[in-house]
Amino acid sequence: MAKIVVGQGSCGLAAGAGAVYTALEEKMNPQVGAELTITGCIGICYLEPIVDVYDDEGKLYRCVQVQPEHAETIVNAVASKDYSLLADIVIKPEDESFLTQQTRIALRHCGVINPEKIDAYLADDGYQALTKVLKTMTPEDVIEEIKVSGLAGRGGAGFPTWFKWNAARQSKGEEKYMICNADEGDPGAFMDRAVIESDPHNLIEGMLIGAYAIGAQECIVYVRAEYPLAIVRLTNAIKQAREKGYLGKNILGTDFSCDMRIKAGAGAFVCGEETALIESLEGSRGMPRLKPPFPAQAGYWLKPSNINNVETYANVSWIINNGGDAYAKIGNENAHGxxxxxxxxxxxxxxxxxxxxxxxxxxxxxxxxxxxxxxxxxxxxxxxxxxxxxxxxxxxxxxxxxxxxxxxxxxxxxxxxxxxxETTCMVGIAKFFLDFTTRESCGKCVHCRIGCKRLSELLDRIVAGQGKEGDIELLEELCVTIKDGALCGLGQTAPNPVLTTIRYFRNEYEDHIYNKKCTAKQCPALLTYSIDAEKCIGCSLCAKKCPVGAISGELKKTFAIDPNVCIRCGQCINSCRKGAVVVE
Amino acid sequence: MCCNHENVDLSLIKDVLDQYADVKGSLISILQKTQEIYGYVPIDAVYHISERTGLTPAKIMGVATFYAQFRFQAVGKYLIMICKGTACYVNGADRIADAVMEELGIGDNETTSDGLFSLSLVSCLGCCSLAPVMMINEDTYGSLTPEKVVKILRDIKAKEGK
The missing domain is CATH 3.10.20.600 (Ubiquitin-like (UB roll))
Incomplete structure (x- = not known):
């Protein structure tokens, strides 16, 4: 039977996939002879909303940037089996290469299966790895397979996954915990959200395999509160897995019992650090602990615990199904997979x-x-x-x-x-990140708490045109001090945006400090606004829009901006239809 | 932070406390449910949680103020969250924030006098490919321009008869 599949990840929904689905639902009727369903994030975010239309033979017509008014065309195409009707909205060959150039393992089900139905996951090899592990492998075998694969933590540090699992396995204690860090706090990263929203059972399966390997009886997923859809889909998936016997007591009739729960984070970037995450799980302020002891020895409630991020777990079932060797063959000598x-x-x-x-x-x-x-x-x-x-x-x-x-x-x-x-100012971007880390520093270590604040103030001064000789050196010195003195990953790495921008874009810092110039034209204090007499037609729109009355002139003659009054808000540029306002 | 005692109906969080008060490590969950019920964490609720859990009000406030999610004042009917993540920043999130502030006459963490809108600048909403992005209550709006933002806000105002 033909199928119409609407991509409903957060990005798709933000682009309007919800309205598209509703419109399709209204047009559908039994005579169309097709099933209307949803999938998660296809990952081609710039073409959302995306609707995948499969004909009776399973041939895919991927429709992109679909609007509710296209619903009728799509339904007609399916009903008449004349798929040429979709020509205007079907993806272009050059856009298809966005996906064909990828190798999808962690995302292999994303945008393919319906994330709200366990049967869709089961039909695509779901829970086969767990079955294989529980019925044919010892915990040591599992750890060995992961070791062979070369899988390393995908959350940032790149620490070998098998090593952490092995350490937790070796730790003495009856009570152990398998924890997933889904507190994806890095601004600009959203793959973990996509995996949970689009393939929640893959996360559950990966965690269960890990729980079996280390000997844990409980899995906890710490999800950002800003990801409501991920929480809804994972909650639903956990319920389905429990009903089918993949979670709970004596899973698949074996001695292995393990359950899973979700803990919603409350908005703190530092909770991505594993010991801070544990503090937060325990209901406290998310402030990192001193290591050692490592979580593998004394983690959640001081019991042996293992923490990996979502993407790491999303690779596990593939590795078990295809073998560690197959995974290790992908990549280069420094990094596998x-x-x-x-x-x-x-x-x-x-x-x-x-x-x-x-x-x-x-x-x-x-x-x-x-x-x-x-x-x-x-x-x-x-x-x-x-x-x-x-x-x-x-x-x-x-x-x-x-x-x-x-x-x-x-x-x-x-x-x-x-x-x-070239329109991004590199001093500005360093300031952007330092403002972020200053805000998110938990305040425990002086170097991070006060050091980041001082870095941020120095950068404020530079972008405000008040930088002075020696500022770059002072920034560098302070960066090194913070890196040396901070306890956790947040503080130790917070200076990186400043250090790399100084290393590669020192000339921009110098321009700001010595020449009082921002070549990217982003730092308002360093810009001068003027009006190009050649282009100005004297319409007075800019003068009317100027909030401080800095622009004056006679109608139909060239207007002028008083630089001493101008606050460089940019409203005149937006109002001018002739492009006559010049910024330097 | 608001420290005025207000008249809030504490019986509304009875079920939450019955379920969680004696479960260790559930303070954040209690605070989240409290905020879901009242729209913010009222100071009276903090004292009430303290009585039921045995945690000091200082410990509870310490946790509540640590996390960005918790608010201590009521919010407007429409909570606008503007993303200030990296991708949004690079694509002009500042101009979006300026447009909202100018249109509504409020700043970060403020509410309009008619109680219709509250504004909150947040770190990252995870819709980076649609940057710049904002959320109004549960709805996400992407690829924004200052003009689009003004239209969205005016449409809401019109719907509310303002």
Missing amino acids: TKVFAVTGKVKRSGLVEIPMGLTLRQVIFDIAGGIRGDHEFKAVQLGGPSGGCVPAHLLDTIIDYKSLNATGAIMGSGGMVVMD
């Missing part, structure tokens, strides 16, 4: 990109994401969020693995890839 990146910012095609380790940044940004939007130029890519750094154009051929990315001063991080063009 795949990594999901959320490519956003000034690229033509933004979305989720899962690639084998070992490709270059250029391949991801230009070949897959289509390069820079408009007629702008690539300037830098920000990797790893507030803990990461900005990589400049001359390093675009850097290979994507943990070692090579670390060498640039950035990190792999959780996979946020925010692309910037």
Whole structure:
């Protein structure tokens, strides 16, 4: 039977997939002879809302940027079996390459199956890995298989997963916990949200396999409160898994018993740090603990605990089904398997990109994401969020693995890839991240609490045109001090955005400090507004819009801006229809 | 932070406390349910939670103020959350925030005098590919421009007869 599948991840819904679904529902009737259903995030976010139409033979017609008014066309095409009717909305070949250039393992079910139905997951090899593990493998076998695969933590640090599992397995104690860090706090990363929304059973299966390996009786998923849809779908999935006997007592008739619950986070970036996350799970302020002891020895309620992020768990069932060797063959000598990146910012095609380790940044940004939007130029890519750094154009051929990315001063991080063009000010972006980390510092260590605040103030001064000689050196010194003195990952990496921007864009800092200039034209205090006499037609629109009365002139003659009164708000630019306002 | 005692109906959180008061480590869940019920965490509720759980009001406030999610004042009918994540920042989130502030005459964490809108600037809503993004209650709006934002707000005002 033909199928009409509407992509309903958060991005799709934000783009209007809900209204599209409702419109399709209204047009559907039994004579159409098709099933209307939903799927999660297809990952081609820039073409949302997406509707996948499958004909009777299962051939796919992917319709993109679908609006409610297209519903009739889609239903007519399916009812008449004349799929040429879809020609206007079907995806273009150049856009199809966004997906065909990817290698999908963690995201393999995303945008393919219905995330609200366990049967859809079961039909696509779901819970086969768990069955294989429980019926034919010892916990040690599982850990060995993960070791062979070379899977490393996909949340940022890249620590070998098998090592953590093994440490938790070796820890003495009857009561152990398997925890999932779904507190995806890096601004610019959303792959974990996509996995939970689109393939929640894959997360459950991965966690259960891990729980069996370390000997845990309970799994806890710590999800960001900002992800309501993820919480709804995971809650539903847990209920279904329990009903089918994949969760609870004596799973699949074996001695293994394990249950799962969700804990909603309450909005604190530092809770992505594993010991802070544990504090938060215990109902306290999310402030990191001193390590050792590591969570594997004394974690949740001081019991042995293992924490991995969503994407890490999402690889586990594939590894068990296909073998650690098969996974290890993907990637390069430094890093095995795949990594999901959320490519956003000034690229033509933004979305989720899962690639084998070992490709270059250029391949991801230009070949897959289509390069820079408009007629702008690539300037830098920000990797790893507030803990990461900005990589400049001359390093675009850097290979994507943990070692090579670390060498640039950035990190792999959780996979946020925010692309910037020449209109982004690099001092401004450093300030943006420092404002963020200052706000999110838990306040425990002096170096992070006060050091980040001082960094942020210094940057404020520089973008306000009050930078002075020695500021760059002071920034560098303070950065090193914070890195050395902070207890947890947040503080130790907080200076990275400043250090990498100074390393690669020192000239911009110097321009701000010595020449009082912002080449990206983003720092208001360093800009001068004037009116181009050639283009001005004297319409007075700008003068009317100016909130401080800085613009004057006679009708039909050239107007002028008084720089001493101007507050550089930019309203005149927005109001001028002739492009006569010049910013320098 | 608001420290005025208000008249809130504490019986509304009885069920929540019956379920969680004696379960260790559930303070954040209690606060989340409390906020779901009242729309914010009233100071009277904090004292009441303290009596039922045995945790000091200082400990409860310590936890509540640590997390960005908790509010201590009632919010308007429409809560606007503007994303200030990296992708949104790069795509001009500041201009979106300015447009909302100018249209409504309120700043971050403020509510309009008619009680219709509250504004909150948040770190990342995870819809980065549609940047810049904002949420109004449960609905997400993407690829915004200052003009689009003004239209969205005026449509809501019109619907509410303002």
